[in-house]
Amino acid sequence: MSSPASPTIPIDGPTMDALMALMRLIAAGVTDDDAINDALGGVLGADSDSPQPAGTSPVSSAALGRSPTGETPSVSPFDAVVPLPADVPDVTDTDDGGSVPTEATNTDGQPMGLSPLEFAVLRQNSHVVTGLLKAGASVDYIGGFSCTALCKCCYSFHKNVDLIRILLAAGANPDATTNNDTHSASCLIISVVKNNVEAVKALLEYGADVSYEWKGSNALAMALDFKKLDIAQLFENFEYRKAQKNRWERYQNQRRRDAEDREAKLDALRSRSAAPTGESPTPQPVDGRSTPTGRDETRSPSHAAGGGTGSPRSVRETAQLTENLGAMDWLVPLSDIEWGQQISAGAHGQVFRVTLKSTGDIVALKRFPCHDARSREGFRREVELLTKFRHENIVMFKGAVIDADVSAMLTELCTExxxxxxxxxxxxxxxxxxxxxxxxxxxxxxxxxxxxxxxxxxxxxxxxxxxxxxxxxxxxxxxxxxxxxxxxxxxxxxxxxxxxxxxxxxxxxxxxxxxxxxxxxxxxxxxxxxxxxxxxxxxxxxxxxxxxxxxxxxxxxxxxxxxxxxxxxxxxxxxxxxxxxxxxxxxxxxxxxxxxxxx
Known part of the structure; x- marks a missing residue:
């Protein structure tokens, strides 16, 4: 990745000396926290002691890195692009076995330098990186690199997941791209190409955008195309959980609204139906319709010859389902069904070719697995809807069987x-x-x-x-x-x-x-x-x-x-x-x- 042009940075006096000392410490690979803190403190102390014109900083605006958003960054001595110490060797231990020049150059081949954070990332010195971020270095400023420190790390040092996580925890933009634009590869896409499962996990945890596209493909599509199956599974589980969360939040919100509506209706009913003393209210069934005197609410439809009467629970549920469906003229007794071959089967029931003994009509019978309240509700809903539909391109409703042992719907026969x-x-x-x-x-x-x-x-x-x-x-x-x-x-x-x-x-x-x-x-x-x-x-x-x-x-x-x-x-x-x-x-x-x- 080429680095864009950047001006040479004139930093005067003690701040320059302190920054150069810090850069030499990074070049030497020092990991002792006390030595690192002393170097960082030297920069901060020099910065605060330097004489400053009113309203200015000892580090000029030209010396500062570039924010990924193009905004003017806040002034910090650690965001200066500093010339590197002489004779610093190139980094030769990249994850891909290549080398990375330690001193960036502009388009004319002139030395550009790096910010302390960029140099620490280039040397993979997580101790210095952590110290710089705590001392106020801006995690996403771009000095001598063409991209952010995180993006550089994902590209050149992708196996150093600890360093990637340090940058993310400090607020690094997980969607940064290699050329700091909207046309180059993002950190997530780089990590997919590098087959870096752990880096992908870290980026997803910090909110990386899975839908960002590079060369017409997003990260998930690339994982599938390149057969990075472990990473593809990560994306699938991530998106699955996100969709699950969306549905659950909608469900909880709707349940809360439904509960409020029910309570409001109950309050209205209580205020209207309070009976005078000594007067008994008229019994009402579950669905709110008046019940004629003497009617047997647990009566069940006829059963097939040789069939059982069903358990008391199923008889009550059958009667309630029949009541909830209202009209009774389309009910067909199970004994009127002559079973034929099965046409199809699926999650919502089995379909059979049957004959109505009373009329000789050949129809389709869809048998529903009404083993719980949810499946009974699905059956009730479909019957209720189909009884209202009259259209040449809607399958014609012929009746229903509602029995303690069988819940089925009859429609015109279509075998294909x-x-x-x-x-x-x-x-x-x-x-x-x-x-x-x-x-x-x-x-x-x-x-x-x-x-x-x-x-x-x-x-x-x-x-x-x-x-x-x-x-x-x-x-x-x-x-x-x-x-x-x-x-x-x-x-x-x-x-x-x-x-x-x-x-x-x-x-x-x-x-x-x-x-x-x-x-x-x-x-x-x-x-x-x-x-x-x-x-x-x-x-x-x-x-x-x-x-x-x-x-x-x-x-x-x-x-x-x-x-x-x-x-x-x-x-x-x-x-x-x-x-x-x-x-x-x-x-x-x-x-x-x-x-x-x-x-």
Missing amino acids: SLFDRLERTSAPIPWPVRLRWARDIAKGMTYLHTRTPAVVHRDLKSMNVLLDGSGTVKLCDFGIARLREHTFVMTQHIAGSPSWMAPEVLRGDDFGPASDVYSFGVVLWELLMRQVPWPNKNMAQLVGLVGFAGSTLELPDRAPEGCPPQFIDIIRSCFAKPEDRPSFRSLREQLDSLLVDVD
Whole structure:
């Protein structure tokens, strides 16, 4: 690294002598704390004893190093660039086996000197470095180096992690770069290239910016590209914990607000419903609806022939779930189900092909693992939402089974997903068909987002886009959809599928309609590429790459044959910042116009 030009420093009298004595001590490799303190005290004493014109310092402003921010530094004798003692040998014990000149030169080859701190770092004398920092040397001033002392240490003496930590503890900028600009490598990137795991740990602990890019790549991307797997794991865990913390803070804040709202509502109810003396209040069920006299609140639906009655606990929970869902006309007894083959299975349940004995209809049955309150809530939410949806591109609700042993939902039968059609078959798919699928997904999502209140899907992906027998798109799986409410979900159980998640969701920020648009962009990318998005990345990697570093799926420079070039522009717009992403209404209109052009 070349050093920029710096003027020769005229320092008069005792201060100059004291600084030169300090430089000779550094050159000699002295580590005795008493000797170091005496030398430092000699500089401070000489500085205070030197005659000074009013308002000035014995060390001229030209003698001072440069602040990384370009600000005028405070005057300190230890921030002066001092000519080095004669005959000081070059440093030959660098970590890479090379040598570092002890005396910097300007562009004309004239001696420039170094600040005492720079010289102490160059000699790797941590005792002197510690003493200088305590005595008032500015940790980030740049004198004869082209970068800060920390950056120099990361570059030339990267194995001296103790020295790196001393500088960081003194407040060194962890994001300093080799040429003190925004275009050169940062300390973190240098440490990745040097494969210095311990230095990376130290820099992360002191807040180094993982997202800073050099030559188009950030530190995490470089670690993955150069197969520095230990360092990549460090970044992933670091970003993972950061996202986890964000989610936890949001969750705690929301819980506090919810508790305050509940207390306010309870206070209002207490003030309204205080009954006069001797008068008994009307019994109310848990959900607040009046209970007709004589009704059996623990009554359960019918069970399949040969099935048990279920435990008292499951019977009560089943009855409460039935009550919470309200309307009863769509309930289907378990005894009416003739089981067929299993179609699919996932984290949110199993899907079977079944026949309704009473009507002969063949439908899909999604069986939910309702073994705890959380899973029962997911089932209740999906049933409640689907009973309200009526749209050609939303899977049609046919009924539900709510039994002590089985909780299941019945929908129209679609035996194939968009994911199956795109990635698991090699048959060619004409572009008009792909565009029609894209337009129909946008139609279904427009329906959800324009409802009152708006419904945010939160798990839009090709596996949740079904195709019926005629090839019509049907959106499904609303178990984690939200009516714009705030929710905390731990990262390892995060709502949604990470390869389709928007950056703000991976970071732990709020999930809104724009997050669905980003997921839609990933589905469009699948339609374009017929590949699985981020196939070799796990959750922690995606949190770092997409959530914090802003990486997106690669798009081709030119549209493939048959694909309108505007289709790639639409995908790119879905990957924009949340506030710049288009609405689904706009996306539908754009895709409609493309269909007109290709049909």
